[in-house]
Amino acid sequence: MLISELTRLSGTPAPTIKYYVRERLLPAGERTGGNRTEYGDEHVHRLRLIRALLEVGKLSIGSAGAVLAALDRPDQPIAETFEVAQRALARDAVTDVAEPSPEGLARVDALIERAGWSEWCHGNVGAGIAAQAIDAFASAGHPLPDHYLDAYAAAAEQVARADVGEVAGIRDPADRTELMVVGTVLGDTLSVGLRRIAQAHITAERNLS
Amino acid sequence: MLISELTRLSGTPAPTIKYYVRERLLPAGERTGGNRTEYGDEHVHRLRLIRALLEVGKLSIGSAGAVLAALDRPDQPIAETFEVAQRALARDAVTDVAEPSPEGLARVDALIERAGWSEWCHGNVGAGIAAQAIDAFASAGHPLPDHYLDAYAAAAEQVARADVGEVAGIRDPADRTELMVVGTVLGDTLSVGLRRIAQAHITAERNLS
Numbered sequence: 354m355l356i357s358e359l360t361r362l363s364g365t366p367a368p369t370i371k372y373y374v375r376e377r378l379l380p381a382g383e384r385t386g387g388n389r390t391e392y393g394d395e396h397v398h399r400l401r402l403i404r405a406l407l408e409v410g411k412l413s414i415g416s417a418g419a420v421l422a423a424l425d426r427p428d429q430p431i432a433e434t435f436e437v438a439q440r441a442l443a444r445d446a447v448t449d450v451a452e453p454s455p456e457g458l459a460r461v462d463a464l465i466e467r468a469g470w471s472e473w474c475h476g477n478v479g480a481g482i483a484a485q486a487i488d489a490f491a492s493a494g495h496p497l498p499d500h501y502l503d504a505y506a507a508a509a510e511q512v513a514r515a516d517v518g519e520v521a522g523i524r525d526p527a528d529r530t531e532l533m534v535v536g537t538v539l540g541d542t543l544s545v546g547l548r549r550i551a552q553a554h555i556t557a558e559r560n561l562s
Numbered sequence: 563m564l565i566s567e568l569t570r571l572s573g574t575p576a577p578t579i580k581y582y583v584r585e586r587l588l589p590a591g592e593r594t595g596g597n598r599t600e601y602g603d604e605h606v607h608r609l610r611l612i613r614a615l616l617e618v619g620k621l622s623i624g625s626a627g628a629v630l631a632a633l634d635r636p637d638q639p640i641a642e643t644f645e646v647a648q649r650a651l652a653r654d655a656v657t658d659v660a661e662p663s664p665e666g667l668a669r670v671d672a673l674i675e676r677a678g679w680s681e682w683c684h685g686n687v688g689a690g691i692a693a694q695a696i697d698a699f700a701s702a703g704h705p706l707p708d709h710y711l712d713a714y715a716a717a718a719e720q721v722a723r724a725d726v727g728e729v730a731g732i733r734d735p736a737d738r739t740e741l742m743v744v745g746t747v748l749g750d751t752l753s754v755g756l757r758r759i760a761q762a763h764i765t766a767e768r769n770l771s
Contacts, residue, residue, distance in 0.1 A: 543696070553688070
């Protein structure tokens with residue numbers, strides 16, 4: 354198809370498509386003589402993914418590029434792909450925030466021990482993000498007790514079990530990698546929305562005023 | 563204390579402090595004759611909270627102002643304060659994203675029914691956020707099955723129960739309101755971090771490759 358058709362099917366204006374190609378988020382189309390460039394269904398598909406990452410996931414162009422690069426290695430192990438997606442996404446999460454404190458990181462390590470999580474977890478990029486949140490609660494005057502952290506950890510494990518189960522159920526490697534990438538971003542947004550609804554439920558249930 | 567001391571205690575440069583006062587995030591100090599302006603401990607405290615909201619919570623100045631305004635009404639019911647905090651925070655979450663589709667919203671309503679959550683939940687601001695995530699999964703080619711949404715809902719309920727329990731345990735109304743506000747923002751970041759660690763644990767546990 355030509356770019357006009359790609360614009361129509363994807364809902365993305367032509368200049369934006371060309372920008373994504375320049376930024377290497379989208380593979381270039383195939384030049385077929387003269388000024389004609391042909392695009393395929395894979396471009397429609399990739400454009401939808403890009404929009405999900407940028408608009409709902411709120412990734413920068415640079416981070417979206419790093420995440421999408423993981424799609425070009427569909428045969429790497431699931432654990433590694435998760436890590437690539439997580440690291441790319443973390444670049445945005447930690448921009449212009451202070452480094453996590455040693456105390457915050459120690460509390461995350463202790464949490465991992467209490468949860469009985471694998472030793473692999475200690476170097477995970479999420480440890481720094483969680484430690485920053487723990488630090489920020491403390492410096493805002495509300496240090497978090499262990500039982501609160503443990504409730505969050507149990508919920509995170511439940512969510513991660515659903516994530517990994519869904520991913521492991523997909524046989525096509527490219528498709529599976531894509532779900533890992535898009536799910537890492539969009540799952541956060543889903544959790545944010547549902548947590549707010551659940552807060553409304555619990556306050557109603559406890560009849561708090 | 564003078565602004566130099568406030569800068570030292572809060573780690574915030576004087577021009578930034580004056581900017582926050584102009585933007586009404588921070589109450590002005592008290593003029594005490596000549597060019598002297600006096601600040602108190604409440605300014606140190608509020609500055610830490612502002613930094614937590616802006617740097618870790620990634621709120622815009624406008625949204626942070628709306629959230630902080632909730633602190634000036636410490637006697638309002640818990641359910642209402644949660645709602646104020648949620649709405650202020652949602653302004654950033656939904657910027658420049660398409661409206662949720664009727665299908666996405668219908669799936670959230672069905673989820674609320676299946677979870678047995680209160681009828682109060684249907685109008686919650688989180689419903690729109692969750693519906694946008696559900697839409698984005700679908701348009702990226704990965705529509706989410708109900709059992710996946712239900713796993714997320716169960717986890718969200720667990721987190722919300724910890725949130726509300728912590729908040730309800732605080733007797734001082736101003737302090738309680740502050741935890742609701744700061745916890746709504748920072749709890750999201752905590753969940754993001756712990757979800758990534760838990761994904762690493764589950765992939766290791768299942769020995770996926």
